[in-house]
Amino acid sequence: MLRCSKINKSFLMDDLIRKEDVLIDVNLTIKEKSLTALKGPSGSGKSTLLNLICGLDKVSSGNIIFNELDITKMSTDQLCAFRNKNIGIVFQFFNLIKDLTVFENISLPLALCGEKKSFINEQTNEMINKLGLWDRRNFKTNLLSGGESQRVAIGRALISHPRLILADEPTGNLDKTNSKKIIEILIESCRTYDSSLLLVTHDDDLLSYFDNILELESGKIK
Ligand SMILES: Nc1ncnc2c1ncn2[C@@H]1O[C@H](COP(=O)(O)OP(=O)(O)OP(=O)(O)O)[C@@H](O)[C@H]1O
Ligand SMILES: [Mg+2]
Structure with a gap:
């Protein structure tokens, strides 16, 4: 489903020369319906790699092929449409919209696709329930705890049943019990809707859930 070939990414330093x-x-390579964990030390390039795969950042060189389409060649508009249709992203730092409620944040991908209001309500309420956020559904997200925000970010990524879910340390702010619960919700959603999951984690206890484990070290896959 996804193949990254010879990806290089460099950033310009402050002096704009180095x-x-x-x-x-x-x-x-990410196969259809597969569960892949990505681990590696802080600063090894995990979030950078996820940003390239979803087209939020551009490669310096190399190709990223998603179901025959090379996303490194797409325009910004094409990328937005591609992302909304195919990829669900749980960002490391959530990227929730603060002035919107829990319900509005989670339902956003469905609203952007122009789904019917009754369908949006039904799907979003079911997701909110599953994530244990029912009593927070009308809260603006700036009032939530770190763990609650993380669950909203997960709901928003899963709500439209995307082909590929990219999750950047989605259990980073959660206790052990909630970590397990969240991983199980992510995996159950992938199994039900035939999605693939690429998940960054530092928690070795979660690795047994995955088919493949990749490790980045200093920008290279080990
Ligand atoms: N826009 C940028 N400009 C310059 N350097 C950047 C930029 N984005 C990331 N970097 C650098 O790239 C390296 C990799 O960052 P990245 O966020 O991918 O690491 P990570 O593996 O996700 O780390 P962590 O586990 O701490 O989240 C870091 O040294 C970071 O400073
Ligand atoms: Mg990171």
Whole structure:
């Protein structure tokens, strides 16, 4: 479903002359309906790789092929449409919309697709219930705890049943019991809707849930 070939990514340093190589010749394949964990030390390039796969950032060189389409060649408009249709993202720092409620944040992908109001209500309420956020559904998200915000971010990523879910440390703010619960919700959603999951984690206790485990070190897949 997804193939990354020889991906390089470098960032310009503050002096605008020197470059820092963050990803070096990264190759990666994600199969249909697979569960892949990505681990590696802080700063090894995990979030950078996820940003490239969803097209929020541009590769320095290399190709990212998603179901025959090379996303490195798409325009910004094409990328937005592609992302909304195919990819659900749980950002490391949530990226929730503060002035919207829990319900509005989670339902946003469905609203953007122009779904009917009754369908949006039904799907969103079911998701809110599943995530244990029912008593918070009308709260603006700036009033939520870290763990609650994380669950909203997960709901928003799953609500439209995307082909690929990218999750950047989705259990980073949760206690052990909630971590397990959230991983199980993510995996159950992938199984039900035939999605694939690429999940960044530092928690070795969660690795047994995955088919493949990849490790990044200093920008290279080990
Ligand atoms: N826009 C940017 N400009 C310059 N350097 C950047 C930029 N984004 C990321 N980096 C650098 O790239 C390296 C990798 O960052 P990245 O966020 O991908 O790491 P990570 O593996 O996700 O780490 P963590 O586990 O702490 O989240 C870091 O050294 C970071 O400073
Ligand atoms: Mg990161």
